[in-house]
Amino acid sequence: MEPTGVSTPIGTDRLILRGVATTMKLKAWCPRNALSKMWRTTLKQAQVILQLPDWLRALNEQQTDPFEDVPARMDFVIDLARKNIERGTGGPFGAAIFASDTGELLAPGVNLVEPAHCSIAHAEMVAIALAQQTLGVFDLSANGRTCELVTSTEPCAMCLGAVPWSGVHRVVCGARGEDACAIGFDEGAKPTDWIGALGERGIEVTRDVRRDQARTVLQQYHTSGGLIYNAERIDTHRSDAASE
Numbered sequence: 001m002e003p004t005g006v007s008t009p010i011g012t013d014r015l016i017l018r019g020v021a022t023t024m025k026l027k028a029w030c031p032r033n034a035l036s037k038m039w040r041t042t043l044k045q046a047q048v049i050l051q052l053p054d055w056l057r058a059l060n061e062q063q064t065d066p067f068e069d070v071p072a073r074m075d076f077v078i079d080l081a082r083k084n085i086e087r088g089t090g091g092p093f094g095a096a097i098f099a100s101d102t103g104e105l106l107a108p109g110v111n112l113v114e115p116a117h118c119s120i121a122h123a124e125m126v127a128i129a130l131a132q133q134t135l136g137v138f139d140l141s142a143n144g145r146t147c148e149l150v151t152s153t154e155p156c157a158m159c160l161g162a163v164p165w166s167g168v169h170r171v172v173c174g175a176r177g178e179d180a181c182a183i184g185f186d187e188g189a190k191p192t193d194w195i196g197a198l199g200e201r202g203i204e205v206t207r208d209v210r211r212d213q214a215r216t217v218l219q220q221y222h223t224s225g226g227l228i229y230n231a232e233r234i235d236t237h238r239s240d241a242a243s244e
């Protein structure tokens with residue numbers, strides 16, 4: 001049976017990941033007085049909320065028509081990336097999950113790393129998770145459905161890792177990873193033939209769709225002084241010296 005809410009483009013616009021079970025397990029094996037203040041504080045905050053920006057929630061309510069072709073779907077996610085930087089709600093990346101056959105928008109996503117204080121809140125991850133919440137499944141290929149991830153920039157190492165588990169059958173990319181690296185983002189260690197690796201799992205990759213337009217958004221972010229939010233690298237040489 002199809003879960004309710006699937007007929008609307010977005011059935012949910014935020015994710016809440018609660019840590020109640022984790023809290024209970026910790027309390028079961030760890031005496032209360034042995035919990036450090038840090039742990040108690042962490043347990044009180046044992047949930048994560050990722051919520052789409054208000055402008056995107058409003059936009060989604062207006063967006064009911066399907067997207068007929070791949071360029072139209074890419075235009076939509078590039079516009080999400082552009083709006084995300086213009087509204088100051090995150091990094092220069094947009095993504096969405098579409099039903100491949102009908103072009104129905106199942107879930108949009110934008111980069112929320114900085115506002116959500118969450119390094120995993122990349123546009124692709126947000127879109128995948130929201131689509132799964134909307135459909136009530138952890139596998140977007142469940143029930144014979146074919147879905148595609150359309151992303152304004154090629155997936156980084158983290159998002160690439162998430163693709164096979166998501167159940168999408170196709171990934172459509174705008175800008176290349178090197179375009180993101182050119183403005184300072186760290187895309188992580190990806191296999192050289194990552195497209196071939198996905199292909200072996202039956203996942204098709206289409207690159208360079210509206211690449212120039214997607215790259216322009218990245219450059220717009222860079223020239224406007226947008227935060228490049230890479231984690232600080234660990235200086236292994238300095239650590240070695242300190243231990244000597």
Ligand SMILES: [Zn+2]
Binds near residue numbers: 122157160
């Ligand atoms: Zn990513």
